[in-house]
Amino acid sequence: MGVFKDKSNFYSMMATLLEAGVSVPGALQQPHQGCFARIAPRLAQQILAGRQLWEAVSSESVFTPFECSLLKVGEYSGMLPNILRSLSEWFATQHAMRSRIFLSLLYPLFIYHFAVVVFAFVSYIGKTASHSAILMNLIVLCLLPWLLLLVCKVLSKLIPGAVLNALPVVGDLLFKLETAFYFKVLGLSLGAGVSAFNSLSLSADCCNTAFYRKRYGKVADMVKTYSCPITEAFNKDITFRERQSPIPALLASAEVSGSLPDACERISKMQLDAATLRLAVLSKAVPTLLYIGTCVYIGYRIIMFYKGYFDQIKSLL
Numbered sequence: 001m002g003v004f005k006d007k008s009n010f011y012s013m014m015a016t017l018l019e020a021g022v023s024v025p026g027a028l029q030q031p032h033q034g035c036f037a038r039i040a041p042r043l044a045q046q047i048l049a050g051r052q053l054w055e056a057v058s059s060e061s062v063f064t065p066f067e068c069s070l071l072k073v074g075e076y077s078g079m080l081p082n083i084l085r086s087l088s089e090w091f092a093t094q095h096a097m098r099s100r101i102f103l104s105l106l107y108p109l110f111i112y113h114f115a116v117v118v119f120a121f122v123s124y125i126g127k128t129a130s131h132s133a134i135l136m137n138l139i140v141l142c143l144l145p146w147l148l149l150l151v152c153k154v155l156s157k158l159i160p161g162a163v164l165n166a167l168p169v170v171g172d173l174l175f176k177l178e179t180a181f182y183f184k185v186l187g188l189s190l191g192a193g194v195s196a197f198n199s200l201s202l203s204a205d206c207c208n209t210a211f212y213r214k215r216y217g218k219v220a221d222m223v224k225t226y227s228c229p230i231t232e233a234f235n236k237d238i239t240f241r242e243r244q245s246p247i248p249a250l251l252a253s254a255e256v257s258g259s260l261p262d263a264c265e266r267i268s269k270m271q272l273d274a275a276t277l278r279l280a281v282l283s284k285a286v287p288t289l290l291y292i293g294t295c296v297y298i299g300y301r302i303i304m305f306y307k308g309y310f311d312q313i314k315s316l317l
Contacts, residue, residue, distance in 0.1 A: 003062065004095035006034030011088035018081045024053055035062060053080070066181055066206040073185060073202060077192025086184070093272070097279045104284065108291040109145060115298045116141045122305060145290075162211050165241070169282075175241045176275035178212040180268050183247075187264030197224045200233075215239065231255045246270075 010032055017027035028044035031037065039060055046056035054072035057063040067087060074083030120138040123129055129137075165171040185206045189199035200220035207213045215237070222233035231251045234242075242248065247267055254263030 002034060004091045004098065006036055007062075008088050008091040008095060009033050010036045010040070011084045011091065015081045015084035015088060018084065024080075064208070066185075066208065069185055069202045069206040070188065073189045073192060073194065076194065077188070079188065079192055083188065086188070090184075093276065097276060101279070101282070105290065108294055111291065112145065112294040112297070113142060115294060115301070119301045119305070160211070164209070165211055165239070169278075172241065173275060173278050173282075174209065175239075176271045176278065178207050178209060179242075179245075179247065180271040180275060181206050181208070182212070182216055182268075183264040183271065184268040187261045187268060190264065191261035196230060200230070229255055230260065 013030070013032065014027050017030065018024065022030075025044045025047045028040045028047065030040075032040045039062060043053070043056045043060070046059070047053060052072075052075055054068050054075055057071060058068045070083050070087060071080070074080035116138060120134050123134050123137075124131070164174055182203045186199055186203040189202055190196070194202070197220055200216065200223055204213050204216035204220055207216060218237060219230070219233045222228060222236055223230060226233075231248070234251060235248055238248065250263050250267055251260070254260045
C-alpha cells in the first residue's frame with residue numbers, strides 16, 4: 001500500500017513542478033517522499049545523460065508497463081503534466097481502495113487471533129492436550145489466515161488470465177480494471193495525435209495480464225494489416241464480457257461522430273467507477289464472511305470445550 005501512496009505523491013509533485021515551468025531533470029532533483037527519494041535522482045541522471053523519461057523509468061522495477069506507456073505518450077504528445085496528474089489520481093484511488101479493504105479486515109482478524117489465543121489458554125489450563133500440541137496448534141491457527149493470503153497471491157500469478165477472466169467475481173473485476181487501463185491510454189494517445197496503430201499498441205502494452213495484452217494486441221494488428229476502423233477490429237474477436245458491456249456501442253457511435261478520444265476517456269471512467277464500486281462491495285463482503293467464519297469457529301470450540309467436560313462427568317458417573 002505504501003508504494004501506491006508514494007507514487008501518487010511523486011506524480012502529483014512532478015505534475016505541479018512541470019506546470020510551473022521546471023524542467024524534468026530539475027523536478028526529479030527535488031526532494032521526494034518514500035522510495036522515490038532514492039529513485040528520482042537516478043532518473044534525473046539518466047535524463048541528463050540523454051535518455052527520455054519513459055526510457056529512464058523502464059529501467060526501474062517499481063514502474064509498471066502501464067506507467068511507462070502513459071509517460072511515453074505524454075512525452076511524444078507534449079501532454080506530460082496531464083499524464084502525470086492522471087497517474088497521481090489513479091494511484092490515489094488504488095491506495096484509498098486498498099487501505100479501505102485492509103482496515104475493514106483488521107477487526108475480524110483481531111477477533112480471530114484473540115479467540116485462538118483464548119482457546120489455547122483454556123486448553124492449557126484444562127490440560128486437554130500436551131503443551132507441545134497446544135503450542136503447535138496455536139502457531140498453525142495464527143498463521144493460517146496469512147498462509148491463505150499468500151496462496152491466493154501465488155495462485156493469481158499461476159492461473160492463466162483466460163481462466164481468471166472466466167471466474168464470476170474476479171473475472172468481472174479484472175475485466176473492468178484492464179479495460180479502464182486500456183481505454184485511458186488509448187484516449188490519451190488518440191487525443192495527442194498518435195496514429196491508430198501506435199495508440200492501440202501502446203494501450204495493449206499497458207495491460208497487466210497476458211490475456212488482455214494478447215486480446216488488444218490483435219486489435220492493433222488487424223488495424224495495421226487490414227487498415228480497418230478500430231471498432232471493426234475491436235468487434236472481430238470480442239469476448240463475452242465486452243459483448244455484454246456498452247463498450248462496442250460507445251465505440252461505434254464515437255467513431256461515426258469523430259469523437260473517439262473522448263469516448264475512450266468516458267469508457268475508462270465508466271469502467272474505473274464500476275471497478276471501484278465492486279471493490280467497495282468486496283471490502284464489505286470479505287470482512288463479513290471472515291467475521292462469520294470466526295464466529296463459527298468460536299462456537300465450535302465452545303461446544304467442543306463443554307463436550308469434553310460433559311464426557312469427563314459421564315465417565316465419572
